[in-house]
Amino acid sequence: MSFGSRAHVAMQAYGPACIGIDPHAALLEQWGLEDSVEGLDRFASICVEAFAGQVAFVKPQSAFFERFGARGVVVLERTIEDLRHTGSLVVLDVKRGDIGSTAQAYAEAYLDDDAPMAADAITVSPFLGFGSLAPFFEVAEKNDAGVFVLALTSNPEGPEVQHARLADSSGTTVAGGVLAQLADLNAGAAPMGSYGAVVGATIGSADEDLSINGPILVPGFGAQGGTVEDIRRLFGDVIDHVIPSTSRGVLAAGPDVAALREAAARVNAELVGS
């Protein structure tokens, strides 16, 4: 089953939320863990216990594992493995992007089902041009995986690039161009396509057309200030495709597994109530 279909099924079953695994040094300390690979390992295991099969999406942030070098990456690899096929889909947040031939290798590393780090979907950056992402879409297609492309990111620096106009004199913004290309890739897919956009909950408003017939990952919800009201206002009639994503907002409830689960359930209840 395609990633788009699997995402749709998971959202129906659990609610739309994506919970991020972002083991910040401050959170390790708050959870009474050492800022070491052992602490990381324990943090990740608690997250797996709390979220696997409980929420539609879990998003490990690779950076916080890479911080510990090869041993941290081993923990990431095991975390992905433990989360996959539990009902929760793994969105690995690695924000990759490079010239096509290198993009091919990244795609094989994260989206080929036989790869040690294979996830259900990854995040990618379109800064080398949308066309450079083709290998990600091709490998994803072959493996029923998904790809989330940065469009309107949640950070305040994003607009300087994303609101710039394309060189083709159409007047379309860079973000609008990304969204239009995703809509083309997802055309005709039902219940939705596998190629998603990342649109922050904090962006205020969007002039771009967000109807891409694919999933829209919405970080910035929670710790960065985005609210359910923001999501409702921003996404209007594409709200069914929205996957609000929060990391610190839920992780702050740890290390108690029941408390983490409850915090994740509260996010879903709040969103479904919208």
Ligand SMILES: O=C(O)c1cc(=O)[nH]c(=O)n1[C@@H]1O[C@H](COP(=O)(O)O)[C@@H](O)[C@H]1O
């Ligand atoms: O791709 C992402 O997930 C992402 C895109 C974006 O525009 N903004 C953003 O915050 N993120 C990621 O989402 C997570 C946000 O974490 P919290 O702010 O703790 O909820 C981090 O792992 C970010 O790297």
